[in-house]
Amino acid sequence: xxxxxxxxxxxxxxxxxxxxxxxxxxxxxxxxxxxxxxxxxxxxxxxxxxxxxxxxxxxxxxxxxxxxxxxxxxxxxxxxxxxxxxxxxxxxxxxxxxxxxxxxxxxxxxxxxxxxxxxxxxxxxxxxxxxxxxxxxxxxxxxxxxxxxxxxxxxxxxxxxxxxxxxxxxxxxxxxxxxxxxxxxxxxxxxxxxxxxxxxxxxxxxxxxxxxxxxxxxxxxxxxxxxxxxxxxxxxxxxxxxxxxxxxxxxxxxxxxxxxxxxxxxxxxxxxxxxxxxxxxxxxxxxxxxxxxxxxxxxxxxxxxxxxxxxxxxxxxxxxxxxxxxxxxxxxxxxxxxxxxxxx
Amino acid sequence: xxxxxxxxxxxxxxxxxxxxxxxxxxxxxxxxxxxxxxxxxxxxxxxxxxxxxxxxxxxxxxxxxxxxxxxxxxxxxxxxxxxxxxxxxxxxxxxxxxxxxxxxxxxxxxxxxxxxxxxxxxxxxxxxxxxxxxxxxxxxxxxxxxxxxxxxxxxxxxxxxxxxxxxxxxxxxxxxxxxxxxxxxxxxxxxxxxxxxxxxxxxxxxxxxxxxxxxxxxxxxxxxxxxxxxxxxxxxxxxxxxxxxxxxxxxxxxxxxxxxxxxxxxxxxxxxxxxxxxxxxxxxxxxxxxxxxxxxxxxxxxxxxxxxxxxxxxxxxxxxxxxxxxxxxxxxxxxxxxxxxxxxxxxxxxxxxxxxxxxxxxxxxxxxxxxxxxxxxxxxxxxxxxxxxxxxxxxxxxxxxxxxxxxxxx
Ligand SMILES: [Zn+2]
Numbered sequence: 001x002x003x004x005x006x007x008x009x010x011x012x013x014x015x016x017x018x019x020x021x022x023x024x025x026x027x028x029x030x031x032x033x034x035x036x037x038x039x040x041x042x043x044x045x046x047x048x049x050x051x052x053x054x055x056x057x058x059x060x061x062x063x064x065x066x067x068x069x070x071x072x073x074x075x076x077x078x079x080x081x082x083x084x085x086x087x088x089x090x091x092x093x094x095x096x097x098x099x100x101x102x103x104x105x106x107x108x109x110x111x112x113x114x115x116x117x118x119x120x121x122x123x124x125x126x127x128x129x130x131x132x133x134x135x136x137x138x139x140x141x142x143x144x145x146x147x148x149x150x151x152x153x154x155x156x157x158x159x160x161x162x163x164x165x166x167x168x169x170x171x172x173x174x175x176x177x178x179x180x181x182x183x184x185x186x187x188x189x190x191x192x193x194x195x196x197x198x199x200x201x202x203x204x205x206x207x208x209x210x211x212x213x214x215x216x217x218x219x220x221x222x223x224x225x226x227x228x229x230x231x232x233x234x235x236x237x238x239x240x241x242x243x244x245x246x247x248x249x250x251x252x253x254x255x256x257x258x259x260x261x262x263x264x265x266x267x268x269x270x271x272x273x274x275x276x277x278x279x280x281x282x283x284x285x286x287x288x289x290x291x292x293x294x295x296x297x298x299x300x301x302x303x304x305x306x307x308x309x310x311x312x313x314x315x316x317x318x319x320x321x322x323x324x325x326x327x328x329x330x331x332x333x334x335x336x337x338x339x340x341x342x343x344x
Numbered sequence: 345x346x347x348x349x350x351x352x353x354x355x356x357x358x359x360x361x362x363x364x365x366x367x368x369x370x371x372x373x374x375x376x377x378x379x380x381x382x383x384x385x386x387x388x389x390x391x392x393x394x395x396x397x398x399x400x401x402x403x404x405x406x407x408x409x410x411x412x413x414x415x416x417x418x419x420x421x422x423x424x425x426x427x428x429x430x431x432x433x434x435x436x437x438x439x440x441x442x443x444x445x446x447x448x449x450x451x452x453x454x455x456x457x458x459x460x461x462x463x464x465x466x467x468x469x470x471x472x473x474x475x476x477x478x479x480x481x482x483x484x485x486x487x488x489x490x491x492x493x494x495x496x497x498x499x500x501x502x503x504x505x506x507x508x509x510x511x512x513x514x515x516x517x518x519x520x521x522x523x524x525x526x527x528x529x530x531x532x533x534x535x536x537x538x539x540x541x542x543x544x545x546x547x548x549x550x551x552x553x554x555x556x557x558x559x560x561x562x563x564x565x566x567x568x569x570x571x572x573x574x575x576x577x578x579x580x581x582x583x584x585x586x587x588x589x590x591x592x593x594x595x596x597x598x599x600x601x602x603x604x605x606x607x608x609x610x611x612x613x614x615x616x617x618x619x620x621x622x623x624x625x626x627x628x629x630x631x632x633x634x635x636x637x638x639x640x641x642x643x644x645x646x647x648x649x650x651x652x653x654x655x656x657x658x659x660x661x662x663x664x665x666x667x668x669x670x671x672x673x674x675x676x677x678x679x680x681x682x683x684x685x686x687x688x689x690x691x692x693x694x695x696x697x698x699x700x701x702x703x704x705x706x707x708x709x710x711x712x713x714x715x716x717x718x719x720x721x722x723x724x725x726x727x728x729x730x731x732x733x734x735x736x737x738x739x740x741x742x743x744x745x746x747x748x749x750x751x752x753x754x
Contacts, residue, residue: 161575161583168553168586208556209505210575215552244503244556269431309432 009070010198013142016313017199017236017259017280024340025312027069027333030144030201030238030261030282032076032319036095037326038062046322047091050077050098051121053128060133064141066326068333071199072137074129075146076319078203081184082148082156084120095322103159108166108177111157113184118191127195134196145197147188149204149227150181151220157181160210167215175219182223186230193232200237201261202227207243216248221255228256238282242318246270253278263317264290268309282313285332292321296331303335350459355379358452364442368456369425371395371434391437394425426453430461473545475502476561480569483559484512489618496617504559508573511587511613512620514627515548515568515594517541517604518640540603544568551597553590566604567628570594571620574613583613588645595643607631609644629656636746655742666736667743670723674744677722682744684719688727689741691716692734696727 005023007015012026039045042062044055060074077098083089088101105111117123133143148156154163154177166174189200204224206216224239231237236258244265245252252260253275260279262271264286271281284306285291290299306314314336320329351368359366359379367378373392375383426438426449438453479502482488482495496506519537545568549560557573572590574583587610595608611626612619633652634644646653658667674681687705691712694700702709720726723740725733 159578162579164575165579165582165586168589169582210555210557212550212552212555214550218552247550247556267431 008139009064010137010139010142013070013199014236017238017282019277019280024344025307025314025336027071027336028142028144028199028282028313028315029063029069029071029073030199030240030259030315031146031203032073033063033067033069033316033329034059034076034322035320035324035326035329036322037324038066039094041066046076046094046096047098050080050091051083051125053125053132056125056129057132057136060129061136064137067329071142071144072133073144073146073201074133075126075201078148078152078319079156080122080126080148081153081188083122084117085114085153085157085184087156097319097322100156103157103162105157108158108170108173111177111180113180113187117184117187123188123191127191130192130195130197134198142198143196144199144201145189145192145195146201146203147185147192149185149202149220150178150223151204151206153181153184154178155205164210167211167219171219178219178223182227186227189231189235189237193235198235200231200235201240202237202257203240205241205243206248207241208245208247209243213248213251217251221251224255224257239279240318246274249274249279259313261315261317268306268311272310280313281311283315283317284311285314285316287317287320287324291316291324291328291332294328296327299328299331300335303332304339307336307339351377351456354452354455354459358444358448359440362440362442362444362448364440364444366438366440366444366452368428369437369439371436376436388423388439390423391425391439394427394437395434424449426450428453428457428460430457430464435460435464472502473542473561476559477563479504480559480561480563480571483571483617484563484569484621484624486621488621489616492617499559504557504571505573506617508557508575509577509613509615510571510573510620510623511583511610512623512627513570513572513587513591513594513608513610514624514631515544515570515598516607516628516631517544517566517568517598518607519566519603520605537603540601541568544598544601544604547597548594551594553593563624568598569624572610577613577615580613587613588643591645592643599641605641607634607639607641607644609634629653633746651738651742652746655739655746658739663743667740670725670736670740671744671747673722674740680718681722684715684722685737685741685744687712687715688719688737692727692738696734 007023009026012022012024013028016022016026017028034049039049039059042058044058049055049059056074059076060072063069063072079087079089079098079100082100086104089098090101091098114120118127130143130145137143158166163174185202192200204220206220228237238259238261239252239255239257240261242263245262246266249260249271258280259282260275262281262283264284268281268284275281285299285302290302303314314332316332355366355368355377356379365378365380365383367375367383369388369391370376373388375386375388378384422441424440424444427434428436428438438449438456440449479499482491488495499506541562545560545562548554548568548570554560554570555573559571561569563569572587577583591608591610595606599606609627609630611623614620614623630644630646630649630653633649633656637649637652674685677684687701690705691698691701694704698709698712702712705712716727723737725737727734727737
């Protein structure tokens, strides 16, 4: 079967994200697929794997080696920038994602990008892990880098509720802060690409439960548009936003991002119409019900349903829960490969 | 489900170009629309077979979609059928007899599916609106507290997390056309009004400050209610500041309409389902107090009607024990008593400054001094003795004014 494959993993991933023809549908993980099972198999455990470059690379490699994806994604959480920017992070035990313990930014107008940002430990570790993975895989596998957008960074630095109230009470201060924060993902994105990332995920949680579509348009869309112009041009960028987004996907199509990583709460048919060919859609598999608690057969049914609805890049909707059984993730890979074979 | 007025012209036009009879048949084989009206309600058993065989469930591959090629399902004789699907579900069959170019058929199929999908969306929107109204009405009902767990689950199904702290914002939409037309003519206002109300609802839902967590629905005829959600109550002063901005903003958003006068107010931020009803009642009370103070339009914040709200909130043991007897004394003195009370209120509002009070009331300073002396004799309260006396005199003036307005309402 492998003999019939004509494209290298990396080539396949890049082509599919750009909507071009591929020898078979690729298996992409815009966010983490690290599981406790994979940690046990490799000996690279959380919390060390968040900040130790070798453990980070070893755990990321399981996405390809153990599970069979065409990508490896070494940034597991969403808090490396936050930690580097002075948030106290609780890295948590092996089966929990890290959490923020305090939001250090009091005076928003005073925030500046630290000059040694890229040299701060968690960031440096990520960049090293990316280059280790690139060295190991070359074109066989695509290395997925990730950056946290200004909106989510503001949640971390200011506190979610506090920042959201800022939209109401100090809209100009919010605009100003976001305009400065966007330098963080831009700088990091360039460094990740330099280190060997083939694809980038841009996580920005302007999600419907927290903020209106109008607020996205007013505050974040112009920054996303600006960012796309300043990001490395030859690297596809996947926007990630959890939750329901049908009311703002039209705006997402105006950003210039290559793809959008979507949550299972969005009907795929509707998303496809809204994306209108201007954004490649990635994701769609329900994490808590299907991947964490479902059986292999249920995973396959869900993957088939998404593929039949016209989603070409089926993947978990977000970072998978850490107790997800690996067999369910392998079932995703298998179901996509089976479907792809039938198509030929 | 069929939008006859949209579908019939499509069928007629297509039939005219191809000189064929074109029909829409429901999955059970009954003709539900046809370019030949005589055929409606007739039966097509072969369609039942097609439906039963599940032939419409063909796999949709991207290449097929790209090419736009839709295979016509083979059928006996000269009858041709194409499935009409919405969200991958079969809703009806498109059928024709005779020769008809496949391309035109595919186009007709696509436009019919578009019409059906739009109708389905409208139905869903209608259903969502009704469910939200029902949910809101349950949440604000008397029994909400005892059904909290059930309501939480129901809300979760509709996408709302009722564990979040919330405040109730009320927008009262008061029809104002009666101000222009006193005669009860049927000028179509009811229809326009309903239409405008649903437009206002959509407008509010799509607003900058309204998120998917904020439950928005009508509660009774003219109250548009928003259960505004927050994540935590760590900084309550900041939350309430934001509520003021949002309240004013919503008033501006809605007040431009031509049919309704709009009053907006909000109640306390509450952490329990049981509190929502109280928060709602607080908002409604602010609105009616606002109206009592002559604010029948606008955002009514608690500060502008602080004393009125305070007078209303005084417990019975204080109003009955102190304010009622005082009011009786004042009213027993007739017109003069009222005049004295108004003078002392102006004196208090002018920071106990006799000169300013006299200027405001166009009186001589001595008249003011005299009246202050007389109210002291009448009530036993002397503003010069300190805040307690000032407080009761102010409350007395507000209490009388509110009481009089309440009598007018009755
Ligand atoms: Zn996510």
